[in-house]
Amino acid sequence: MILLEAKNIAQIWKNETKQELDSLKISGLREPHLAIIQVGDNPASSIYVKHKMKACAEVGIKTTNYNFSNISEPALIQLVESINYDPLVDGILVQLPLPAPILKRNIIKYINPLKDVDGFHPSNIGALATGHPTFIPATPLGVQFLLKKYNIDIQQKNVVVIGRSNIVGRPLFYLFSNPPNNNTVTLCHRYTKNLPEIASKADILMVAIGKPNFVTQDFVKEGAVVVDVGINRLQIADNQSKIVGDVDFEHVKSKCSAITPVPGGVGLMTVSALLSNTLLAFKRIHGI
Numbered sequence: 387m388i389l390l391e392a393k394n395i396a397q398i399w400k401n402e403t404k405q406e407l408d409s410l411k412i413s414g415l416r417e418p419h420l421a422i423i424q425v426g427d428n429p430a431s432s433i434y435v436k437h438k439m440k441a442c443a444e445v446g447i448k449t450t451n452y453n454f455s456n457i458s459e460p461a462l463i464q465l466v467e468s469i470n471y472d473p474l475v476d477g478i479l480v481q482l483p484l485p486a487p488i489l490k491r492n493i494i495k496y497i498n499p500l501k502d503v504d505g506f507h508p509s510n511i512g513a514l515a516t517g518h519p520t521f522i523p524a525t526p527l528g529v530q531f532l533l534k535k536y537n538i539d540i541q542q543k544n545v546v547v548i549g550r551s552n553i554v555g556r557p558l559f560y561l562f563s564n565p566p567n568n569n570t571v572t573l574c575h576r577y578t579k580n581l582p583e584i585a586s587k588a589d590i591l592m593v594a595i596g597k598p599n600f601v602t603q604d605f606v607k608e609g610a611v612v613v614d615v616g617i618n619r620l621q622i623a624d625n626q627s628k629i630v631g632d633v634d635f636e637h638v639k640s641k642c643s644a645i646t647p648v649p650g651g652v653g654l655m656t657v658s659a660l661l662s663n664t665l666l667a668f669k670r671i672h673g674i
């Protein structure tokens with residue numbers, strides 16, 4: 387069984403981004419600039435934003451954090467539009483979730499698609515769906531990068547994705563079904579009947595549902611590759627918790643040919659993918 391650990395690979399990817407940015411700077415270009423918008427006081431979001439800003443600083447991407455405890459939807463849209471027109475900002479990221487009553491789709495549709503480094507704008511999702519991706523959402527992009535670096539064959543396989551969110555499951559479906567991957571992908575959700583039976587046909591099983599240890603041995607074919615996107619905090623004692631995935635790792639690992647750990651797997655790839663997308667936005671804006 388291969389443990390698909392991401393630490394070194396995420397670092398290699400970061401280094402590649404840094405090297406390219408360094409050479410662009412030598413050629414006289416300014417540093418790329420990413421605007422990160424955060425609303426509310428979700429502690430997990432604050433940790434993610436901190437990690438993203440630290441990673442940006444490491445590779446030479448400037449960040450500006452717009453942090454609001456409270457803001458109205460129209461005011462947030464106005465902010466997004468003003469950043470859209472700022473020639474000194476290359477990427478815009480709205481940290482999710484947004485607190486009610488703000489609807490994320492109402493905000494995301496206002497992001498300039500050329501600056502949409504998360505790849506969530508409907509036109510970028512459409513481009514991915516039709517096989518001509520512009521920005522691929524960071525988590526699916528990170529999954530693909532990780533599997534390729536471990537030389538996992540990701541073409542013409544039977545792939546099952548559990549979870550159909552717009553940020554993970556659905557873009558995984560498009561990315562892995564379209565050329566050049568050409569897998570046969572089944573997208574499952576909470577209304578899918580006979581889920582273990584469908585999942586257990588998969589050569590590659592990807593899980594992104596947010597339910598700790600949900601996927602058990604009977605979901606997994608002998609020799610399958612299992613990608614666990616889930617990040618769940620599980621209470622194990624009164625004041626003790628640990629991070630676990632959506633897959634019951636301890637009981638499933640013996641059946642897999644390869645499996646991502648949680649933590650230490652897909653989560654680490656997502657930040658490196660964001661850096662790569664920000665570099666891409668910068669290059670596009672500068673016609674490189």
Ligand SMILES: NC(=O)c1ccc[n+]([C@@H]2O[C@H](COP(=O)([O-])OP(=O)(O)OC[C@H]3O[C@@H](n4cnc5c(N)ncnc54)[C@H](OP(=O)(O)O)[C@@H]3O)[C@@H](O)[C@H]2O)c1
Binds near residue numbers: 597652653656
């Ligand atoms: N590693 C990373 O970098 C990263 C990035 C993003 C998210 N995550 C993690 O990935 C997990 C999923 O996140 P998300 O944003 O995609 O979640 P989400 O928006 O809540 O979507 C969850 C999806 O799972 C499906 N689902 C829920 N319960 C199910 C069940 N019992 N059987 C089958 N399908 C079920 C839902 O189906 P319906 O559509 O039918 O409701 C939905 O499509 C979370 O743990 C999150 O923390 C990790």
